[in-house]
Amino acid sequence: MSNQAKVWVEKKAYKIKGEFSTLEPNTPIRRKDGKLCGVTNPRRLVHMHSYGGEAPFFAGLAKRKLLGTQCVNGKCEYQGSIYIPFRIFCPDCLAKMKIVDLTAKAKKTARIYSYIVTSRTGAFNTLKTPIRFIDVEFDGVTTILKSYQLAGEPEIGQRVIPVFRAKPTFTITDLAWVKADTKKPPKGFRF
Amino acid sequence: MIKFTERQLQVPRFMRPVYLVTGGQSQYARAFPEKRTEELCIDALTMAAEFIGMSPAELKGYLHTCYYGHFADHFGDQLLGEAVIHDRLGLDPLGNIGVKTGGATGGSAIWEAAKAVASGYSDCALAMGWERMDEVPTDEGNNYIACAADKDWETPLGHIYTGYYATMAQRYWQVFGKSQDSFRRTMAEISVKNHGYARWNPFAQGPMDITVEDVLKSAVVAYPLRVLDCCLMSVGAACVIVAEEDTAFKMCKNPLRLYVAAGSHSLRVADRRDMEIPLLPNETPEQYKDLDQAFPGGHRYPGFTGFLAARMSAWYAYRMAGVKDPTEDLDFVELHDAFTISDIQTYEDIGIRPYGRGREYVESGDCYLVNPHTHKQGRLPANLSGGLIGCMHAVGATGIMQVVECALHLWNRHAEIHGNPRLWKTFGKQKPKNWVDLQVPNARRALAISHAGVGSHVTCTILMHPDHLLKEE
Numbered sequence: 001m002s003n004q005a006k007v008w009v010e011k012k013a014y015k016i017k018g019e020f021s022t023l024e025p026n027t028p029i030r031r032k033d034g035k036l037c038g039v040t041n042p043r044r045l046v047h048m049h050s051y052g053g054e055a056p057f058f059a060g061l062a063k064r065k066l067l068g069t070q071c072v073n074g075k076c077e078y079q080g081s082i083y084i085p086f087r088i089f090c091p092d093c094l095a096k097m098k099i100v101d102l103t104a105k106a107k108k109t110a111r112i113y114s115y116i117v118t119s120r121t122g123a124f125n126t127l128k129t130p131i132r133f134i135d136v137e138f139d140g141v142t143t144i145l146k147s148y149q150l151a152g153e154p155e156i157g158q159r160v161i162p163v164f165r166a167k168p169t170f171t172i173t174d175l176a177w178v179k180a181d182t183k184k185p186p187k188g189f190r191f
Numbered sequence: 192m193i194k195f196t197e198r199q200l201q202v203p204r205f206m207r208p209v210y211l212v213t214g215g216q217s218q219y220a221r222a223f224p225e226k227r228t229e230e231l232c233i234d235a236l237t238m239a240a241e242f243i244g245m246s247p248a249e250l251k252g253y254l255h256t257c258y259y260g261h262f263a264d265h266f267g268d269q270l271l272g273e274a275v276i277h278d279r280l281g282l283d284p285l286g287n288i289g290v291k292t293g294g295a296t297g298g299s300a301i302w303e304a305a306k307a308v309a310s311g312y313s314d315c316a317l318a319m320g321w322e323r324m325d326e327v328p329t330d331e332g333n334n335y336i337a338c339a340a341d342k343d344w345e346t347p348l349g350h351i352y353t354g355y356y357a358t359m360a361q362r363y364w365q366v367f368g369k370s371q372d373s374f375r376r377t378m379a380e381i382s383v384k385n386h387g388y389a390r391w392n393p394f395a396q397g398p399m400d401i402t403v404e405d406v407l408k409s410a411v412v413a414y415p416l417r418v419l420d421c422c423l424m425s426v427g428a429a430c431v432i433v434a435e436e437d438t439a440f441k442m443c444k445n446p447l448r449l450y451v452a453a454g455s456h457s458l459r460v461a462d463r464r465d466m467e468i469p470l471l472p473n474e475t476p477e478q479y480k481d482l483d484q485a486f487p488g489g490h491r492y493p494g495f496t497g498f499l500a501a502r503m504s505a506w507y508a509y510r511m512a513g514v515k516d517p518t519e520d521l522d523f524v525e526l527h528d529a530f531t532i533s534d535i536q537t538y539e540d541i542g543i544r545p546y547g548r549g550r551e552y553v554e555s556g557d558c559y560l561v562n563p564h565t566h567k568q569g570r571l572p573a574n575l576s577g578g579l580i581g582c583m584h585a586v587g588a589t590g591i592m593q594v595v596e597c598a599l600h601l602w603n604r605h606a607e608i609h610g611n612p613r614l615w616k617t618f619g620k621q622k623p624k625n626w627v628d629l630q631v632p633n634a635r636r637a638l639a640i641s642h643a644g645v646g647s648h649v650t651c652t653i654l655m656h657p658d659h660l661l662k663e664e
Binding site: 117134143145148171 | 194328332334335337344345347349351352355357359361362460461462463488494495
C-alpha cells in the first residue's frame with residue numbers, strides 16, 4: 001500500500017502521487033477445442049472525483065452531522081423547501097440554497113418510507129450482507145433519503161435514528177440508521 | 192418540476208407524418224462469445240432489408256441520418272461504439288449520434304429518428320440499438336448497472352441496482368398489493384405468461400414452461416422479488432427504419448404511422464416531490480380522491496409507487512395520436528416488464544387501470560392473447576414477444592425490439608417470421624412441434640413503453656395502420 005494512489009489539490013489543480021493505472025498481462029479466451037474467441041483485458045485504475053458544492057455534506061458526516069439544504073429565495077414559489085439528498089441549487093428557481101443542519105430533525109422524526117433486504121451485491125461493495133436498504137422520510141423535508149439500516153429489522157413507518165462511521169470514508173456509507181430504541185451504536189459507528 | 196406551464200404541456204406535434212417502414216432484430220442470448228456486436232447489428236439490418244424485399248445495400252441507399260441506442264459503453268470497454276457500428280454498417284459519412292437513456296435507450300433512439308423525419312431534416316432515418324453485457328462477470332455487471340444510479344448518493348450503497356429499485360417495489364407491494372398472497376400470485380402470473388409467450392419466439396432468450404409455484408419457489412433477489420420476477424440480462428441488436436410519407440410508400444406497400452413522446456423524472460427516487468397526478472384522457476380527479484382510504488399510504492404521488500416519466504410519456508403520446516382510452520383504442524401493447532411488479536405499476540401509469548388497481552388487468556385475463564377465463568381474445572394482450580422477462584433485455588435494443596414486434600402484428604406478418612423453421616434453425620434451435628401462432632387478429636394499433644431504471648426516462652411509441660388513425664389531421 002506504500003504506493004497507494006493519493007491526490008490533493010494545490011493551486012486549483014489536482015496533484016497526484018502513487019500508482020493510478022496498473023496493467024496486468026492479458027490472457028486468451030478459447031473454446032474447449034482450442035479455437036481463439038477473444039482476450040481478457042485486466043487492469044486497475046483510480047478515478048479522481050470532485051464533490052464540488054456537495055462536499056460539506058460528506059465532511060459533515062465525519063462530524064456526525066446530517067446536512068441538507070433549504071431554498072431561501074424570497075421570489076421562489078417553493079421558498080422554505082428543505083432537501084436531503086443535499087442539493088446545491090433549488091430545483092425550481094435555481095438559486096443557491098442555504099445549508100441547514102437536519103441532525104436533530106432526523107433524530108426526532110426520521111421513519112422508514114420503504115426498504116428492501118438483499119444479499120446480492122455488485123463488485124466493489126463494502127457493506128456487510130444482507131444489506132437492509134431503507135428510504136428515510138423526515139417531517140418538513142420534501143424529499144426521501146436512501147440509506148441502510150444496521151440495527152433492527154426494517155418496517156415501513158418504523159422510527160430510526162442516524163449513526164455515523166467512527167473512521168469516516170467520506171462517502172455516503174458513513175451514514176447508516178438504527179431502530180430508534182437502539183441503545184448501543186453498531187461496531188465502528190457512533191450516534 | 193411539480194407544476195407545469197401551458198407551454199410545457201404543449202401537445203407534441205410532428206411537422207409531417209412519420210412512418211415505420213421496416214424493422215429487424217438479431218437473436219438474443221446471455222452471451223455471444225463468438226460474435227462481435229457489429230455482427231448482431233448487421234443481422235438486424237439485414238432482416239429489416241429482407242423484410243421489405245430489399246438488399247441491405249438498397250435499404251442503406253435510403254438512409255440519411257442514423258440514431259444509435261447503446262447504453263453502457265463501459266460494458267464493452269469501447270467509447271464511441273456508435274462510430275464503430277456506423278462504420279461496420281458502411282454508413283459513413285452520414286451524420287449519426289448516440290443516444291443513452293438507460294433502459295429507455297431503444298425508445299429514445301426511435302424518438303430521435305422520428306423527430307429527424309418529422310422536422311424535415313431527413314426523409315429516412317435508421318434507429319438501431321444494441322447492448323453487450325457479456326464482457327464482465329455478473330457482479331461486475333451489477334456494479335456497472337449500479338453506476339446508472341447517483342454515484343455519490345446511491346452507487347456506494349451495495350453497488351447493486353436492486354437496492355435502489357426494489358424499495359419502490361416493496362412500497363407498492365405493501366400499499367397497493369397489501370402484502371396479499373393473491374397479489375403475489377398475480378405478480379408470478381406475469382412471469383408465467385411472458386416466459387410462456389417467449390416459447391413461440393425464435394429470437395427469445397428465456398422461453399420457459401413454468402407455473403406460478405415455480406416463480407414463488409425461485410430464489411429471492413430482494414423480497415418480494417424472486418429470480419423469476421426479474422428480466423433477463425442480454426446481448427443483441429434491433430433496428431427500425433422510419434421515413435416521411437412519400438419515401439415510406441416507395442420503400443414498402445404498407446408503412447405504419449408512428450407517434451412517439453418522452454417523459455422524465457429524477458435519477459434519484461429520493462428527490463421525487465409530492466405533486467398532483469397529471470391525468471390521462473381516460474382519468475378524472477374523482478378517481479383519485481379516496482386513494483389513501485382505499486390504499487392507506489397511497490396518498491403521496493408519485494412517491495415510490497408511480498412512475499411520473501411513464502405517465503408523462505403517455506400523457507403526451509395519447510394526445511399526439513388521439514388515444515382516449517388505451518384499452519379501447521389499442522389492440523395490444525409491449526410493456527417494459529423489468530420486474531413483474533413494475534409491469535403492474537406501468538399499467539397504472541399509462542391508464543390501462545387506475546392507480547392501485549393494476550392487478551385487475553392480469554386477473555381479468557385482459558392481458559392475454561386468449562383470456563384464460565373467457566377463452567375469447569384478451570381485451571389488450573401484453574408482451575406477446577415474451578417481454579424483458581421472457582424475450583430479452585439487451586438494454587439499447589429493448590425498446591426497438593418492442594416496436595419491431597408490434598409492427599409484425601400490425602403487418603399481419605408475425606407468424607411468417609416467428610413461425611419460420613429456418614429462422615429457428617439459424618439460431619441453433621428447433622421450432623417447437625406445438626408452436627403457437629400469437630398473431631393478434633385484425634390488429635390496427637399498438638403501443639410500446641421503453642423505460643429507464645427507476646423511471647428516469649420513459650418513451651411511449653404508438654403505431655397505427657394508416658387506415659385506422661384516431662385523429663384527423
